[in-house]
Amino acid sequence: MAANAQPLRPLLAVDVALFTFMAAELRVLLLQRRHPPHAGAWALPGGLVDEGEGLEQAARRELAEETGLTVGPLTQVHTFGDPDRDPRGRVISVAYLACVPADQAEGAGPG
Template sequence: MNKTTPAIKQDIKVSVDAIVFGYNQENGISVLLIKRKIDPFADQWALPGGFVHNEESLEEAVARELKEEAGVSINYLEQLFTFGKPDRDPRTRIISVAYFGLVKSADFSLFASTDASEAAWFNIYELPPLAFDHQEIVGKAIARLRAKITYEPIGFELLDARFVFSDLEQLYMKLLGHNIDRRNFKRKVMSLGLVIELDEKAPSIGAGRPGNLYSFDYEKYKQLKVNGFDLNKLL
C-alpha cells in the first residue's frame, strides 16, 4: 500500500528592505530610514521596504518602495541577504530580501509618503531604535560594505570629478571606521593607476600651500570593478 506524503501547509509572505548608505564629507556614512505610519511599530524608525506584489520582480519591488516611502530612485542596489526567522514580524511569517547600496546623500531630496510619515538620514553610529530586525539588517549591511571596499574601488560616484587626495583618504577611513597609513595608502593607490594627479592646484584655503587636484581614471576604475584588487595590501 502506497503512503501519500502529507501536504505541507505554508503561509509565507515575501518582502524587500532597502539599506541605502549615504556619504557626506562632513558627516561621514549615514543610512536612510523612514518613520512608519502604521502598525506594527507605528511611529518607529525602520528601513524603507514592504511586500512584493505578485507581478513584480524583487528589484522592481525595492525600487517602488524606495520611491513611495522616501521619494528617491537609486540606479543600482546589490542583493545583501535573506532574513527569515519565523518570529521576525509579529503579523505573520515574512521573509525579507534585503538590498543595499552607497550613494552621495546630497544628490537626493527625501519625501515621505504612503506608509511613511518621515524620511531622514541617520549617521550609522547614531541610529535610533529600529523596528523589526532592522538593526541586525543594518549591521550586516555595514559589514558587507566594509568587506566590499577591500576588493573593489569605491568613490567615483561619491567624490567630485576633481578632488584633493585627502578627500579619498577620508572616504576610505569613514567607510572602514578607522584610520589608515595615509602615506602608504597614497603610494599604493597611485601604483594601481586608479587615480590621476592633475596639473591643477586646489583652491587655496588659509595660509597653507595648495596641493594638486586628482581625478579617477574612468577606464581603470571600470577594469578594477571587474578584476578587483586587495585593499588590505594598501592599508
C-alpha cells in the same frame, strides 16, 4: 513533511539600506513606520512585493514611494527569514544595498 502538513505561504518583502556620506560620515536612511504593529519605530524603506513583481523592481518601487528617490545599482545583500520576526505572520525579507550622493539623500521624503 507530515501527511496533514500544509505548504508554507509566507509574505515576501523587500528592504533597502540606502547609504550616503554627509559631513564625512557614513549614514543610512531610516524612516519612522506609520502603521501598526511597529508604528513610530525606525526602519529601512521597504514593503511587500506585489503579485507579478520582481524583487529588485519591488525594492525600487518601495524606495520611490517612501522616499521619492531613485537609485542606480542595487545589490542584494541578505535574506531575513526568522519565523517570529513579524507579529502579523511569516514574512521573508530580501535586503538590498544602495548608495546615493548626499545632496540627493537630503531631499528624501515621501514620494
